[in-house]
Amino acid sequence: MFSTIAYDLSHLAGATVLLAGFVVLYQRRLLGVFRAFALQSLAVAAAAAWQAYSQDAPHLYVTAAIAFLLKGIAAPIALNWIVRRLDIHRTVETAVGIGPTMLAGVGLVVLATLLVLPVTVSSAALTRETLAIALSVVLIGFLVMITRRNAITQVVGFMSLENGLVLAAVGVKGMPLVVEMSVAFSLLIAFILFGIFFFRIRERFDTLDLQSIESFRGERR
């Protein structure tokens, strides 16, 4: 009985992470994107905490705390602050329409499922599902980065990709803490870098639209 609850809850957390990924894709407003990303990070934190409890692996609590504090709370607040501070246009600029990206997202989930199912036939259902979901989240993070123009949404895409990696890492038993720590730190570094980057771009071009950078480099005609 306990095992089914453990299974259901981690399944639910994983599904919430993936769903939040889709909400990121669906949103048209930057603030909505941040909120969806925060939801995703919180779900990742919950998944990690639950795994820590059910696998009896205390180091995962650290992962959960990192995800909760850094990505669930700090990152969205910081992003909000950047948007307000720089007075960025608050609509998401899409390179591909919302509908097609959502369909592409479903295609990616199917692809991830197809990839994971045969590889992990021998492993337990839980691991397999977590892997399928994590791979989907990673792919969807990529999709966000590809199909959204604004640099800020790209950062969000990058971080949600990282969420997928963490989800995969906590789902598999016996993953050492080092990995997550490094991942979290890389995230932090990336975040700071991007932050500085924004300011620099902003100073130079008065916009965060990457197209302007491209035209500056002479890539667009």
Next chain:
Amino acid sequence: MLTLTLLGLLLLVALGLAAPFLRPHRLAPRLVHGLTGAMALALGVAAAIRLLAGGDVSELDLPFGLPWTGVHFRLDDLSCFFMAAINIASPMVMVFADGYARRQAEPARALAPLPVFLAACNLVLLANDAFVFLLAWELMSVATWLLVLANHRDAESRNAAFVYLAMASLSLLLLLLAFGAVAGGDGDFRFSAMREATERPALATVAVLLAMLGCGVKAGLVPLHIWLPLAHPAAPSHVSALLSGVMVKIALYGLARILFDLVGPPVWWWGVTLVVAGALSALLGILYALMQRDLKRLLAYSTIENVGLVVFALGLSLSFRANELFDLSALALAAALAHVLNHAFFKSLLFCGAGVIHEATHERDIEKLGGLVRRMPYTSLFMLMGALAAAGLPPLNGFVSEWLILQAVFASSSLQDNLPRLIVPLTGAALALTAALAAAGFVRAFGIAFLGRPRSEAAAKAVEPTGSMLTGLALLAGSCLVLGVFPVIGLKLAESAAHGVVGVDLPAGAIGWLFVSPLGSGGAAYAGFFVFLAILGMALGVRAFLGRIWPERRRRAAAWDCGFPDPNPATQYTASGYSQPLRRVFATSVFQARETVDMPPPGDARPAHLEVRLVDPAWNWGAEPVRRAIEAVTLRLNALQFLSIRRYLSLMFAALVTLLLIVAAGQQ
């Protein structure tokens, strides 16, 4: 029975050959249509009875035809079913044709090919070797070509007939190669030999692909459908009805015959290919239908949709079979066959109705119609029933088979391979979208053509037909209703045929007079009769009840229209306007729909103009390049026409030597 059937077909051919000589006589059309209809009815009823009675397979070999083979015929459950499906609807079309053809410009032109066409179609069903099959197939194509050419003075018709002939030849070529691949090196073209082969032929993959392409061309499967929306509108309406109700079905028969019977046990990707192709056809077909203004072209695209549904179900059945889930395979096959039968009735009805409208108004553009419901109450009632059936809505017959197909989709989780397990639900979603779009499409077709106020002089003066035209429509509409309210009639036939092919029955009591519960008594069920009865009883009851308590006071007045009614019929919604939201959502990428608005500046009296451009990807990326390539090659080869005799002879000599070399190489 087989001998009798063959004699009947011979009679039909003789009738066709005699028709040109009967021509001067006033009663010739009635005689030809009447005899053809009677013969078809006899064939169809006999086939249905034999199917239900569970007769044995009968075979007949005749010692003429190709030397060392002879010709072979066979009548089994599958051919019996298709014989019943195509021959029971066509007499009703013949009744319609009796009144309709007389009003055509040149009624006699369609007279001779008509019985030959029907005979050829039936002959395909009886063929038991590749030779007879292909001969009958080609006879069918030629007869169809003549039928499409009935209005030969019209350039559009000539073009349509030419495209059709080209595609039909392509289909023949592909099937010829397919049979060659099945027969293999021994070259035994008897179906019985192919059937008895113990192992899957070496070239099975090639054969299956060729058969899918060859039958797909004829059935109008996307992206091989390009001839269909041209030929259907060009032909006279009773011919369009036969094209959709009969010929396309023969193509589906060919597909089922080869894939289920001749090439041995299926591999998983056969089914998946058909499932994807079918779903694609269904979705694109109905989307395209939604964009059409020409009523008959719209119906032609809807035929593509329905062919897609049938092919989808066939593919599903093959997938189940590849996984050895024989009872589910039988269910999917029965669903496909039931849809074949139902489509024959409702599409014939709709095409005949389109013919009635064309006769009454000389218009096929629905944006120039409107208000016909007041001028032609009976026609509009029958067409409404046809539209409901084609939209797949209860309690008409289209719903029953679509429901069965969906039930088969829902059972797909028992498939073992991962790819089909995921592809079938996703394509099932495409099917659901198709069903919803079909409902929107037929609201549009019926609503714009029949309702509202007349948009042209011709529509305002339309007159209801009388006599046999209306009788034909009534018969077809009545059949649609009966098959929908008592689905057992059609489903029993389909079940028997599926039993004959798969060898497994549906669960006991799956198909009863009142309930259809395909997965056994505990599962999902549908009771068409109860639903129909409940709705009808409720509606009449409410009407009587309200009328008794508060006698109705009714007054006619001008339309309210938010206080600004405009008497000009041009202010009504048009077909293009109705489908504009759907066009924006779906067609912008698929068909590259572009709207150009020509808005005159203030003060200019010229009317504003909206133009919608659609591109059929199959034409642009499929047919056009091929056409250009052929043109380029033929321009080069044109030089061959002007050689000296010596050069011609040397060409032939070179060909001979090459063949001899090949033979010599093969002997080593």
Next chain:
Amino acid sequence: MIPAAISALLLQLLHVALALAAAPLLVGSTRFAKSRLQGRRGPSPIQPYRDLLRLLRKETVLAHDASWIFRVTPYLVFSIMTVAAAMVPMFVLDLPLARAGDLIAIVALIATARFFQSLAGLDIGTAFGGIGASREALIGSLAEPAVLMVAFALALVAGTTALPAIARFVLSGGVGVEVSLALALIAFLIVAIAENGRVPVDNPATHLELTMVHEAMVLEYSGRNLALIEAAQMLKLLVFISLISALFAPWGMASAEDGLDFLEVLAGIAVFGLHLLVAAILIAAVELAIAKMRVFRVVEFLGGAFILAVLAVVFRFVTEAS
């Protein structure tokens, strides 16, 4: 003892009567809750009954161009909705008519009602009727695939699309916290909002020309015809809510299989009433919280529902493949 067949029939009649009686109250309570949440007093929850009664007694005004289709539609739509309501289990499982069709058949019946209503919208030949029919086609054709995918997910979980069987499966408790079901529920809620023309897809209270969908289609109706159309619309809301309660929360339903207990039926009715009340308050709250979308944004909204339903199916496949 009453013979089983007769008691089943009586129950079915009771079911229909209750559905017909509850539908206006449901809409009335929704409006009541909404106005209270807005800080208005609002009309009493039984106002819809008074409206319907008044409409029934009024004279019918038909446009000159109205054909028989226009006059038949109200009766047809109303009876189709009643039959659909009769087929959905509300407080008793296994009613006779619940066997007459599964979830797909009910969806198709609702589509038939939409078909006729759209035709009636086009019948008078006014621009408003057309605009309503056209938008309804857009919303309907996007909602239907989502419903079918929900049905698919349910069929995968419960093994059937027959409503009593699904309800029984959920009741048996073998489900747990099933992600597929949760996703399917969200998708179904979105579809229910769209199908019933609630905010944010359509506004049932609007008479502003450019924003209305359903109201535009029925603009020309008056008198008893309008009453029937309105009643049908109320029934539709009831049908969707009872579908949700039968599929996802069928607790408290009486089972007709092993003889019916009078008390059980009463309890079922009470629980069902509670469900309706919760639904009314929820709808009111949601409608207050969200603004109406523009039409082409609805595409993404419903597309989202569709994608959720597809995800529900895919998840189910992942879970099952073991």
